[in-house]
Amino acid sequence: MTFQNASLILSGAFLLSASAIAQTPDYRADALYLLDLIDAEYAYAHRFDGRNPARGAQGVDPDSVTDPSSLLRFAECAVNALQDHHAVLGVSSPRSYGLTPSFNDxxxxxxxxxxxxxxxxxxxxxxxxxxxxxxxxxxxxxxxxxxxxxxxxxxxxxxxxxxxxxxxxxxxxxxxxxxxxxxxxxxxxxxxxxxxxxxxVETEDRPLISVTEHEGVRVLRFNDSLGNGDLIAAIDEALSGARPDGLIIDLRDTPSGGDTLYARALMGRLIDDAKAYQRHALPQIERDTGVARQWVEEVLPRGDSLAGVPVVVLAGRWTGSMGEGLTLGLDAVADAVTIAAPMAGLLGAIYDYDLPHSGWTVKLPTETLYHVDGTPREAYRADIGLESADVRGPNGEDLALERAFEALGMESR
Incomplete structure (x- = not known):
């Protein structure tokens, strides 16, 4: 297991040049803007009966904001008030708390x-x-x-x-x-x-996908790579060669999420016809206008089809965001058997917003996401539920992986 190092892009941002001092940003205005932004765009306000929990929360006082340091503390406190691991800042300092689940064990x-x-x-x-x-x-x-x-x-x-x-x-x-x-x-x-x-923690190089095979069943373990630009080629390489008798898609180490492009790249290899993949909604539109907006995203077939190959998906607490979406998508389009503990529960799809004076980025869940059957992504439960998807036997056996082989009609590995 390895963990990626994150860049701390604010660590040198407190050093202002002479020209910047002459045009000091209005940091307090950015603090007020952030509160209004949460009011307008945060998709999960229903968790707080429609109110913005950042208003009046500990450490969220716009009048205390006078400089970059106080704005950062204000913004971190405001984001914490959402109690949502998918709401994050694009800036940080060395003293900022690590992100869950990506940098939490x-x-x-x-x-x-x-x-x-x-x-x-x-x-x-x-x-x-x-x-x-x-x-x-x-x-x-x-x-x-x-x-x-x-x-x-x-x-x-x-x-x-x-x-x-x-x-x-x-x-x-x-x-x-x-x-x-x-x-x-x-x-x-x-x-x-x-x-x-x-x-x-020092990192080591890992392949984007670790591939193993046993008696015709191919196991693809994604190594926190669902946002990597080289992943499409890695998917096609992992699925090349003789048609497998079964596929196990292991998403238990995808905490950093990724991009729907790569999820569709994988699912597209497992179907012959266009299929619905997930539902999206923008609840703010309905809240503001009384008219709901919801749409269904499809995945299209591509390349040599492996449609009909039995698929089992493994997921757990360190399956986050796009990993969660891919788990639900494989359930929907490939009729996969899913074996999982509750996943990370990262809410919705995040949009990037820039604070107008400092230029800092805030990432807020703005779309709500659903399985095609209407189940909210964060409420999805696997076909075979586990307390811990990474549960180990007395000698280190991977019991969840053994369940996956059993679901394909094979003996435990």
Whole structure:
């Protein structure tokens, strides 16, 4: 497992030239613009009964914004208030919290009044030191977890879902420092651990798709590559040669999402005729005009068809955004069997918006997305549900992959 390093594009942005000082941007105006932007464009306001939760949230005070540093804090707090891992800023500093799920190896939820680790990313620093699902977080960065959640800007986090969101932000940690935790293990014993931040983990080269084959069944594991410009060629290479008896599409390591172009490139090889792939809607239009707008996106066949080859899809917590869309799309167009834990639940499709004075980019979920049967993408459940798609056997067996072979009528690998 490897993790990509993200560029911190604001790390030098606080240094203004003499000419820039003469024309200092109106940072407060950008703060007000961001609040209005969320009002106008955020597609999931129904989660907050139609209101903008950033207004009045902790750390979201336009009058406090006077410079780039205070604007960044304001914007990060406003985005946190949406409790939506798909709403992100295009700017950051070394102290900004890492993105979930791309740069987080712990999935944390608030259950029964405790903060419990419900999944651990395969091959990650957390897994390497023995953190397992079921462990509880007692403290993070030297603070009791409840105190840390209450202090995270963008709150209050007064629902179970909100507390889980805040805990995942804290678990990712500031990008420039190690993450210090006290966990309670399965026996209730305290385990004090310091984990490297995923932004600091050295990466290694991996193929865009790892391909293996066993008795005619071909396994394609996508290595967080759904936005890579060379992926179409890699897809065609992975599907070349003799027609397989079955395909296993492993999307358990696609947390960074990608582009629908590459999803359609894969699905197009598995069909003979145009098929509906997903539904889109712009709820803001209906909210503003009373007239709904919704449309269906199709995928078209391309290249040598593998239509009719049985397909199984593996997905889990580190299947994000386009990985989630591809899972639903393969269900719809290729009649795939899906085997998955709940996925990352990244909401909708994001649009980029620029703040007019600073020029900073804000990425907001603006479209709502659905399976063709009308199920919201974030509510989709697999044909075969798992608590953790990366669950391992006592000797490290990949039990989800074994289930995939079984679904194709083969013995467990």
């Amino acid at each position: 712990l999935w944390v939820e608030f259950r029964d009044d405790v903060y419990v680790v419900t999944d651990v990313r395969a091959g990650s620093p957390a897994q390497a030191v023995g953190v397992t699902p079921g462990w509880r977080i007692a403290s993070v960065a030297g603070l009791p977890i409840e105190e840390a959640v209450e202090g995270l800007c963008g709150g209050p986090y007064d629902t179970g879902a909100g507390k889980g969101f805040a805990a995942r932000v804290l678990a990712a940690g500031p990008r420039d420092q190690a993450r210090d935790f006290v966990f309670l293990d399965a026996d209730g014993q305290a385990q004090a651990l310091s984990l490297p931040n995923l932004y600091q």
